[in-house]
Amino acid sequence: xxxxxxxxxxxxxxxxxxxxxxxxxxxxxxxxxxxxxxxxxxxxxxxxxxxxxxxxxxxxxxxxxxxxxxxxxxxxxxxxxxxxxxxxxxxxxxxxxxxxxxxxxxxxxxxxxxxxxxxxxxxxxxxxxxxxxxxxxxxxxxxxxxxxxxxxxxxxxxxxxxxxxxxxxxxxxxxxxxxxxxxxxxxxxxxxxxxxxxxxxxxxxxxxxxxxxxxxxxxxxxxxxxxxxxxxxxxxxxxxxxxxxxxxxxxxxxxxxxxxxxxxxxxxxxxxxxxxxxxxxxxxxxxxxxxxxxxxxxxxxxxxxxxxxxxxxxxxxxxxxxxxxxxxxxxxxxxxxxxxxxxxxxxxxxxxxxxxxxxxxxxxxxxxxxxxxxxxxxxxxxxxxxxxxxxxxxxxxxxxxxxxxxxxxxxxxxxxxxxxxxxxxxxxxxxxxxxxxxxxxxxxxxxxxxxxxxxxxxxxxxxxxxxxxxxxxxxxxxxxxxxxxxxxxxxxxxxxxxxxxxxxxxxxxxxxxxxxxxxxxxxxxxxxxxxxxxxxxxxxxxxxxxxxxxxxxxxxxxxxxxxxxxxxxxxxxxx
Amino acid sequence: xxxxxxxxxxxxxxxxxxxxxxxxxxxxxxxxxxxxxxxxxxxxxxxxxxxxxxxxxxxxxxxxxxxxxxxxxxxxxxxxxxxxxxxxxxxxxxxxxxxxxxxxxxxxxxxxxxxxxxxxxxxxxxxxxxxxxxxxxxxxxxxxxxxxxxxxxxxxxxxxxxxxxxxxxxxxxxxxxxxxxxxxxxxxxxxxxxxxxxxxxxxxxxxxxx
Numbered sequence: 111x112x113x114x115x116x117x118x119x120x121x122x123x124x125x126x127x128x129x130x131x132x133x134x135x136x137x138x139x140x141x142x143x144x145x146x147x148x149x150x151x152x153x154x155x156x157x158x159x160x161x162x163x164x165x166x167x168x169x170x171x172x173x174x175x176x177x178x179x180x181x182x183x184x185x186x187x188x189x190x191x192x193x194x195x196x197x198x199x200x201x202x203x204x205x206x207x208x209x210x211x212x213x214x215x216x217x218x219x220x221x222x223x224x225x226x227x228x229x230x231x232x233x234x235x236x237x238x239x240x241x242x243x244x245x246x247x248x249x250x251x252x253x254x255x256x257x258x259x260x261x262x263x264x265x266x267x268x269x270x271x272x273x274x275x276x277x278x279x280x281x282x283x284x285x286x287x288x289x290x291x292x293x294x295x296x297x298x299x300x301x302x303x304x305x306x307x308x309x310x311x312x313x314x315x316x317x318x319x320x321x322x323x324x325x326x327x328x329x330x331x332x333x334x335x336x337x338x339x340x341x342x343x344x345x346x347x348x349x350x351x352x353x354x355x356x357x358x359x360x361x362x363x364x365x366x367x368x369x370x371x372x373x374x375x376x377x378x379x380x381x382x383x384x385x386x387x388x389x390x391x392x393x394x395x396x397x398x399x400x401x402x403x404x405x406x407x408x409x410x411x412x413x414x415x416x417x418x419x420x421x422x423x424x425x426x427x428x429x430x431x432x433x434x435x436x437x438x439x440x441x442x443x444x445x446x447x448x449x450x451x452x453x454x455x456x457x458x459x460x461x462x463x464x465x466x467x468x469x470x471x472x473x474x475x476x477x478x479x480x481x482x483x484x485x486x487x488x489x490x491x492x493x494x495x496x497x498x499x500x501x502x503x504x505x506x507x508x509x510x511x512x513x514x515x516x517x518x519x520x521x522x523x524x525x526x527x528x529x530x531x532x533x534x535x536x537x538x539x540x541x542x543x544x545x546x547x548x549x550x551x552x553x554x555x556x557x558x559x560x561x562x563x564x565x566x567x568x569x570x571x572x573x574x575x576x577x578x579x580x581x582x583x584x585x586x587x588x589x590x591x592x593x594x595x596x597x598x599x600x601x602x603x604x605x606x607x608x609x610x611x612x613x614x615x616x617x618x619x620x621x622x623x624x625x626x627x628x629x630x631x632x633x634x635x636x637x638x639x640x641x642x643x644x645x646x647x648x649x650x651x652x653x654x655x656x657x658x659x660x661x662x663x664x665x666x667x668x669x670x671x672x673x674x675x676x677x678x679x680x681x682x683x684x685x
Numbered sequence: 686x687x688x689x690x691x692x693x694x695x696x697x698x699x700x701x702x703x704x705x706x707x708x709x710x711x712x713x714x715x716x717x718x719x720x721x722x723x724x725x726x727x728x729x730x731x732x733x734x735x736x737x738x739x740x741x742x743x744x745x746x747x748x749x750x751x752x753x754x755x756x757x758x759x760x761x762x763x764x765x766x767x768x769x770x771x772x773x774x775x776x777x778x779x780x781x782x783x784x785x786x787x788x789x790x791x792x793x794x795x796x797x798x799x800x801x802x803x804x805x806x807x808x809x810x811x812x813x814x815x816x817x818x819x820x821x822x823x824x825x826x827x828x829x830x831x832x833x834x835x836x837x838x839x840x841x842x843x844x845x846x847x848x849x850x851x852x853x854x855x856x857x858x859x860x861x862x863x864x865x866x867x868x869x870x871x872x873x874x875x876x877x878x879x880x881x882x883x884x885x886x887x888x889x890x891x892x893x894x895x
Binding site: 170175179196302472478522523 | 732733761762763764766770779782783786787788789824827828831846849850853854855857858859860863864866867869870871872873874875876877878879880881882883884885887888889891892893894895
């Protein structure tokens with residue numbers, strides 16, 4: 111990194127503008143830069159430098175002001191929404207947005223938890239790092255039951271781009287040959303504990319259609335020379351990833367894509383640059399740049415480029431498009447179809463089952479595993495689905511021994527209490543469902559008619575709720591989870607369907623969907639706007655369905671494929 | 686020496702910190718590690734600093750007699766054994782500070798009201814304050830409280846559960862609790878899915894989330 115990397119005012123017309131610096135933006139910048147394109151990455155937030163700015167890292171609890179809890183006043187004033195995220199705490203709070211500055215409304219009778227990471231690196235610093243390919247069953251799901259539109263791509267369109275990003279990012283996992291969850295290019299998987307292996311064996315014996323595998327994560331379990339050359343080393347199993355990792359052991363923009371992009375000399379970054387809207391040229395029918403409001407002093411400026419990639423997060427990218435109004439596009443750029451803003455989805459994390467595992471008293475683990483097990487979706491095609499609802503769900507989870515923290519409510523005082531809390535307790539096992547959410551036109555975002563944020567940008571009104579299908583699915587997930595655990599011999603098994611808001615899975619996708627038909631979709635099969643040739647959207651906004659897999663790996667692959675296409679088209683003079 | 690004078694002072698050169706520095710130095714070199722660690726923003730000075738005299742002065746929420754009473758409760762709930770107990774590491778001071786900064790008015794009130802109730806029941810039964818009881822009497826009183834009997838009701842039990850959870854949190858996130866009473870690994874170096882429990886012999890004090 112050097113000072114010339116960061117720019118503010120410039121008249122330069124860049125080959126490519128990338129809006130956003132998170133998982134998608136980092137990949138777009140790297141791929142353009144490595145192809146020799148002069149690239150401007152625009153980030154609305156501040157610069158976060160790898161290592162130097164991981165200010166919460168490596169500090170034991172007793173040296174923290176409130177032992178990693180966040181002060182009341184700060185939560186009240188700045189983090190009312192963000193604090194709902196499991197990863198929000200005193201060591202990570204600086205990587206979450208300030209709710210006071212980032213207001214949004216929700217339609218009457220609906221709620222949506224919008225978790226923000228507005229800094230260089232975006233949410234790649236604080237993601238959960240689970241990495242899965244989509245399968246042909248996922249790409250075909252909409253067409254088979256008629257909800258949503260058909261994805262315009264299939265596995266063979268994306269496979270080589272998945273491989274490309276996996277090799278660079280480093281994905282740990284085990285080869286499983288599952289039709290619903292294609293294999294990646296793997297580093298060795300994280301290890302299962304002995305009780306987990308026993309539960310896996312039980313589930314696979316009792317339910318031939320199900321399996322339990324180690325979750326696939328973007329962690330360097332065994333770095334390759336490529337990773338070492340990026341300045342990244344083996345995962346140390348601290349599982350404090352959200353604080354930032356100076357070992358570079360998990361994939362983030364800072365650890366992986368940004369160093370590669372910067373090395374080319376083709377990258378510039380405009381931090382503290384909030385994109386107000388895109389500048390559309392009626393004569394050429396192309397986007398010629400972006401209008402910026404300075405994050406700090408609210409002054410205005412513009413940046414110009416030959417092609418624009420929106421990688422500003424699902425909701426962020428669509429907000430920019432909705433606010434880019436022109437004579438040709440009075441309802442938002444590239445929105446002739448009228449579906450821009452619609453078909454918002456998230457994953458439904460609203461069921462769990464847990465129980466005690468008897469025995470294994472002399473079994474323990476060492477280190478803090480940064481991921482758990484996965485039971486892949488076993489209702490991955492209509493013939494395998496429930497009769498009561500459409501689509502399916504996966505479970506993530508894991509086994510652990512009880513700690514003082516999980517026994518904080520235990521009865522007893524004195525020496526016996528201290529002895530109990532000083533030892534690892536019973537083995538426990540928990541499964542949490544992650545369900546697919548159907549694409550529905552009604553679930554949408556729109557610009558608020560009057561409210562604006564401090565940058566003068568219309569606020570969003572989010573209108574999103576679970577449908578009957580999602581609720582029925584979660585009830586079933588709680589029941590099925592409990593049945594599997596009882597059959598595996600667990601004791602004190604409990605399960606429950608819960609009622610958390612959409613948004614809190616932080617897997618929001620949709621709102622600028624791909625499709626073959628320009629009348630019913632915003633983007634074509636290369637994430638290029640049907641209506642504007644030099645505008646691409648490659649983050650989660652482009653999704654046609656949510657599937658059940660954590661979506662980030664697909665953001666990466668779609669982005670790289672779109673850059674590959676755009677670069678070729680530009681060289682041929684067609685963009 | 687009075688037990689109050691043993692306090693768990695934050696030690697910047699503690700073992701876990703040294704391990705962290707060693708690990709980082711291996712990757713980025715000593716100059717890099719120095720600048721990296723120099724840039725850390727959450728300063729030790731901001732952390733609640735255990736105070737040997739916190740039971741002798743007013744706290745932020747609790748008055749001096751309540752602080753002394755809470756210190757005694759800490760001593761009974763997690764006593765000194767081969768390792769220091771909750772009172773010796775000023776968990777009472779931590780609780781008062783944490784209540785003030787990180788808890789609601791209702792929760793602060795829960796804590797104050799259970800301390801009052803304990804004193805009321807104690808003086809009704811033994812005609813003296815909780816702090817003037819001997820250790821066995823204090824132990825018996827808190828045991829009655831946990832069982833909602835001898836003058837304590839279920840609401841009292843729930844209020845005490847809240848304070849006790851905070852006490853446990855404070856002790857096991859203190860340096861003594863996390864790294865002496867429990868096994869602390871700042872940088873495990875990798876995850877091993879199966880080790881004999883005997884080889885560790887106690888719970889892990891190093892956790893991903895506190």
